[in-house]
Amino acid sequence: MLIERHTRPNGLRVVLNEDHAAPLVAVNLWYHVGSKNERPGLTGFAHLFEHMLFSGSAHVGNNEHFRHVQAVGGTLNGTTFFDRTNYYETVPSNCLELALWLESDRMGFLLPALTQEKLDVQINVVQEERRMRVDNVPYGDFFERLLERAYAPSYPYHWEVIGSMADIAAAKLDDVRDFFRTWYVPNNAVLTIAGDFDPTEALALVAKYFDPIPSGVTPPPFDLVREPLSGERREVIEADVQLPRVYRFYHAAPYGSDEWIAADLATSILGLGKASRLERALVYEQQIAQDVASFILPTEASGMLMMWATAKEGVDPAELERALDTELYKLASDGPTDHELTRVRNQAETDLAHQIESHEHRADLLSAFETFFGDARLVDGWIDRYHAVERDDVRDVAESCFHPDERVTLHYVPRIAR
Amino acid sequence: MSDAMTNDFRATAPAARPPRAFSFPAVERLTLSNGIRLLLAPAGDAPLTAVRVIVRDGSDQDPEGRCGLASLTSEMLDEGTATRGAIDIASEVADLGASLATGSDWDASYVALDVLARNLVAGIEIVADVVRHPAFEPGELARVRDERLTAILQNRDEPSVVAGETFARRLFDGTPYAWPLIGNEASVGAVTRDEIASFFAERYRPGNISIAIAGCFDAGNAVRTIEALLGDWQNGPAPERRDFSAQLATTSTIAIVDRPQSVQSELRVGHVGLDRSTPDYFSLAVMNGILGGVFTSRLNMNLREKNAFTYHVRSGFSLRRSRGPFVVSTAVRNDVTGAALREILAELRRIGSGDIEPAELDEVKSYLGGVFPQSVATASSLAGRLEEMEVHKLDPSWFDHYRDRLAAVTADDVVRVAREHIHPDRVSIVVVGNATEVRPQVEGLGMDVIGC
Numbered sequence: 001m002l003i004e005r006h007t008r009p010n011g012l013r014v015v016l017n018e019d020h021a022a023p024l025v026a027v028n029l030w031y032h033v034g035s036k037n038e039r040p041g042l043t044g045f046a047h048l049f050e051h052m053l054f055s056g057s058a059h060v061g062n063n064e065h066f067r068h069v070q071a072v073g074g075t076l077n078g079t080t081f082f083d084r085t086n087y088y089e090t091v092p093s094n095c096l097e098l099a100l101w102l103e104s105d106r107m108g109f110l111l112p113a114l115t116q117e118k119l120d121v122q123i124n125v126v127q128e129e130r131r132m133r134v135d136n137v138p139y140g141d142f143f144e145r146l147l148e149r150a151y152a153p154s155y156p157y158h159w160e161v162i163g164s165m166a167d168i169a170a171a172k173l174d175d176v177r178d179f180f181r182t183w184y185v186p187n188n189a190v191l192t193i194a195g196d197f198d199p200t201e202a203l204a205l206v207a208k209y210f211d212p213i214p215s216g217v218t219p220p221p222f223d224l225v226r227e228p229l230s231g232e233r234r235e236v237i238e239a240d241v242q243l244p245r246v247y248r249f250y251h252a253a254p255y256g257s258d259e260w261i262a263a264d265l266a267t268s269i270l271g272l273g274k275a276s277r278l279e280r281a282l283v284y285e286q287q288i289a290q291d292v293a294s295f296i297l298p299t300e301a302s303g304m305l306m307m308w309a310t311a312k313e314g315v316d317p318a319e320l321e322r323a324l325d326t327e328l329y330k331l332a333s334d335g336p337t338d339h340e341l342t343r344v345r346n347q348a349e350t351d352l353a354h355q356i357e358s359h360e361h362r363a364d365l366l367s368a369f370e371t372f373f374g375d376a377r378l379v380d381g382w383i384d385r386y387h388a389v390e391r392d393d394v395r396d397v398a399e400s401c402f403h404p405d406e407r408v409t410l411h412y413v414p415r416i417a418r
Numbered sequence: 419m420s421d422a423m424t425n426d427f428r429a430t431a432p433a434a435r436p437p438r439a440f441s442f443p444a445v446e447r448l449t450l451s452n453g454i455r456l457l458l459a460p461a462g463d464a465p466l467t468a469v470r471v472i473v474r475d476g477s478d479q480d481p482e483g484r485c486g487l488a489s490l491t492s493e494m495l496d497e498g499t500a501t502r503g504a505i506d507i508a509s510e511v512a513d514l515g516a517s518l519a520t521g522s523d524w525d526a527s528y529v530a531l532d533v534l535a536r537n538l539v540a541g542i543e544i545v546a547d548v549v550r551h552p553a554f555e556p557g558e559l560a561r562v563r564d565e566r567l568t569a570i571l572q573n574r575d576e577p578s579v580v581a582g583e584t585f586a587r588r589l590f591d592g593t594p595y596a597w598p599l600i601g602n603e604a605s606v607g608a609v610t611r612d613e614i615a616s617f618f619a620e621r622y623r624p625g626n627i628s629i630a631i632a633g634c635f636d637a638g639n640a641v642r643t644i645e646a647l648l649g650d651w652q653n654g655p656a657p658e659r660r661d662f663s664a665q666l667a668t669t670s671t672i673a674i675v676d677r678p679q680s681v682q683s684e685l686r687v688g689h690v691g692l693d694r695s696t697p698d699y700f701s702l703a704v705m706n707g708i709l710g711g712v713f714t715s716r717l718n719m720n721l722r723e724k725n726a727f728t729y730h731v732r733s734g735f736s737l738r739r740s741r742g743p744f745v746v747s748t749a750v751r752n753d754v755t756g757a758a759l760r761e762i763l764a765e766l767r768r769i770g771s772g773d774i775e776p777a778e779l780d781e782v783k784s785y786l787g788g789v790f791p792q793s794v795a796t797a798s799s800l801a802g803r804l805e806e807m808e809v810h811k812l813d814p815s816w817f818d819h820y821r822d823r824l825a826a827v828t829a830d831d832v833v834r835v836a837r838e839h840i841h842p843d844r845v846s847i848v849v850v851g852n853a854t855e856v857r858p859q860v861e862g863l864g865m866d867v868i869g870c
Contacts, residue, residue, distance in 0.1 A: 073790070094434045109428070128726070242575055
């Protein structure tokens with residue numbers, strides 16, 4: 001992959017990835033700030049703030065960002081996660097300058113366009129988003145409950161990205177201003193351009209639109225240390241669901257570490273596809289589960305490894321949990337077979353190839369690697385690290401990760417009719 | 419320098435450069451002697467290939483009392499063949515780092531393989547086996563049936579599924595579109611192995627099958643592989659195909675499905691729409707884009723950005739072989755349910771009233787045309803377009819003229835299709851929500867309110 005890296009005088013890091021297969025270009029901007037940088041009482045703020053970045057800046061009217069990109073046949077969005085917020089558009093390659101104009105305007109000139117009315121609208125919209133994703137769907141609050149038990153209240157992975165209803169409602173314009181000045185500075189951002197463009201021209205456009213934006217104060221480092229649980233946390237939740245479901249959370253190593261990669265392979269061995277261990281044992285052979293899932297999230301400060309299994313009608317969640325644990329301990333004691341390891345490495349390779357195939361996802365991956373690991377070029381060696389994982393590495397990571405004292409377990413059970 | 423001088427160049431959007439030419443990838447078509455049609459579109463430079471087998475019969479051919487038959491038949495394809503068990507198939511697919519999916523929609527049944535280009539031949543071998551030699555083994559069927567019944571049970575928890583299924587029943591009573599695609603407790607409980615095997619034998623035959631391949635591959639090699647695996651599959655007689663056409667309601671009604679724990683009302687507003695062969699295809703796409711098809715549509719700007727009733731609202735025509743639904747879908751908090759419905763109905767009236775702004779027309783036309791190259795940029799998305807051509811028997815040049823035909827749509831076209839195809843006084847409204855809170859809000863809409 002052709003990857004050029006530059007750092008602008010104001011600290012903005014720029015990643016250029018040229019490829020001319022289609023007349024498209026993806027522009028992707030990562031700000032190294034997420035819900036991890038919130039504090040209790042202002043949960044959900046990073047995400048609410050993301051909404052405000054579509055509400056106009058000094059030279060771009062409210063919702064005009066959407067209009068400009070759609071009017072040239074582009075797609076766009078923004079997302080917020082624990083450690084980062086991203087903004088992206090994929091446009092016909094002749095419209096690269098438009099995308100850079102739009103992104104630079106909200107990086108440099110957001111505050112003059114900010115109003116209480118716009119904030120009020122987005123507070124309501126985000127509350128509807130929370131109702132839609134969390135409060136009005138079965139098992140919708142599982143992640144919130146897991147995080148609350150997995151992390152101490154002072155540690156910001158304690159709350160979910162969407163935040164609490166009360167905190168969302170309490171957001172003030174001054175909070176928006178402070179957040180912007182603290183985190184939305186060029187020296188806390190990575191700009192990736194991927195697709196059909198000329199690197200020299202693109203860099204000149206980046207200089208034109210982004211170089212005048214002044215550098216900010218170096219954002220405060222994240223230096224909180226997660227405390228061990230030293231004892232399992234368990235909860236039984238009566239909910240409006242037809243079937244019981246068991247959730248399990250384990251602490252894992254941070255994204256990018258060798259242990260994280262080994263844990264990623266372990267979760268695939270356990271739960272990726274019908275031939276994986278949990279699917280095969282719980283869904284196919286014992287037929288006590290309707291479905292299972294097992295995955296690790298790409299979080300920066302500390303890894304989050306999760307699994308769940310939905311019980312078939314009449315199956316006791318305790319039985320389901322025992323069957324789950326049997327498989328986990330088998331992997332932790334014996335490790336995977338060579339065959340399993342080869343299979344999940346191949347699956348990881350295909351997965352990466354699909355991400356790279358799409359302009360949008362490739363640009364996002366490059367921004368991620370530049371932001372988290374300091375060098376987008378590490379994408380090129382990423383899959384080799386999967387191929388370097390040995391059976392013992394997977395066994396070791398399973399053994400250390402699946403520790404009974406360092407886990408959270410939830411049982412959802414159908415509410416008993418009164 | 420003053421700020422104004424520094425930032426002069428920011429005052430207006432920069433002009434686009436001349437666009438680079440785009441043309442829809444060339445598609446090679448050929449037909450094997452037994453009638454299997456091949457569509458081959460080598461494209462892109464990613465090391466990935468997408469294979470799609472299209473069987474031109476789907477869930478709209480489910481017999482009365484057996485809804486879910488087409489879908490179950492397709493789901494059983496990769497649950498074992500004459501020579502491979504269910505786990506063998508899953509295992510081999512995973513070894514290739516590939517993904518294999520089977521399923522059906524209203525118009526067709528599908529097998530989809532996404533695979534690293536270097537493993538394509540081995541992938542096609544598995545695809546050919548599952549599409550030609552499924553075993554429908556009774557033990558595997560019993561398990562799949564039980565999973566299906568459990569999925570139907572789980573769907574009761576999902577307000578969006580309950581809303582969709584209730585809406586379909588309201589619109590399409592007496593036709594297959596009224597039935598859940600995955601079936602219901604009675605039909606899935608009753609369906610037999612023989613019925614599945616018969617559906618397979620009648621519908622999955624070479625003359626009814628197309629195979630589309632897109633992405634990175636050698637066309638000659640792919641054709642030889644398919645010919646060797648499927649070339650001697652004997653074609654059979656074409657089965658009878660049921661035709662039907664639902665009719666518009668004469669008045670508007672509201673159905674409320676009580677879900678006391680709801681903190682949002684899941685809403686569906688719409689009526690019987692059009693089929694895929696409509697000559698108004700492009701005008702309809704532009705009109706719907708303005709109404710509720712894009713982020714900046716009238717419905718989203720009104721319900722989300724002005725009134726903040728919802729996170730998201732959209733409208734769309736589901737263009738199937740027969741007339742599918744036109745539907746506005748959203749979820750709004752309980753206390754604005756009535757107000758949101760009033761705004762939706764007002765937008766349905768306004769779009770036919772004639773005041774189309776040139777800017778909104780241009781934006782939607784440019785968007786739909788401009789986004790097209792992006793929508794065929796990956797192997798799987800390109801394969802999806804080939805699939806669409808086969809299912810709906812589109813002219814081979816359909817996508818070559820796609821952007822020109824969008825560009826030709828005028829404001830008059832938009833108003834005309836809105837007047838002809840949007841019927842604000844003949845809608846079915848479905849609300850899944852807290853009936854105690856919602857009912858008083860909707861009683862003033864002047865429609866019959868039906869409890870479900």
